[in-house]
Amino acid sequence: MDAAECSRQLLTWFDAGLIEIYADPPDGTPRPRNRAEWQLWNNGYLLHVLPAEEARQLLAQPERWTQESDDGFLHLCRTDAGMADDAPWA
Structure with a gap:
């Protein structure tokens, strides 16, 4: 899968x-x-989730996913909806 497909x-x-x-x-x-x-700490007191628009912009620009910028050190995680047994992964 290339970067555009991944995005x-x-x-x-x-x-x-x-x-x-x-x-x-x-x-x-x-x-x-x-x-x-x-x-x-474990309950997310220091957790910083990117605002939706910032996250969407980052996901749309795979050229930013490098270790040459801070963007390359962010993390993806599943939301509560993504953790559900009936989550629509496609």
């Missing part, structure tokens, strides 16, 4: 609400030191 498929899943893009916490963010801080 089209990711956009299909994104538009169906099956995936989203998130960024790691900023460098220098202190790591959790105790159970309460780990729970906040």
Whole structure:
């Protein structure tokens, strides 16, 4: 699959609400030191999900998916809808 085909498929899943893009916490963010801080961390306290328009623009531009820019270090993940047993993956 070439980059354009990959982009089209990711956009299909994104538009169906099956995936989203998130960024790691900023460098220098202190790591959790105790159970309460780990729970906040794991519950998404520092999670930064890209706004829909930004995510869609990124998915439409595979030339940005490189390690030469911060865009190359973002992550795809399934949404709650994408995790459902009846999710329409196509």
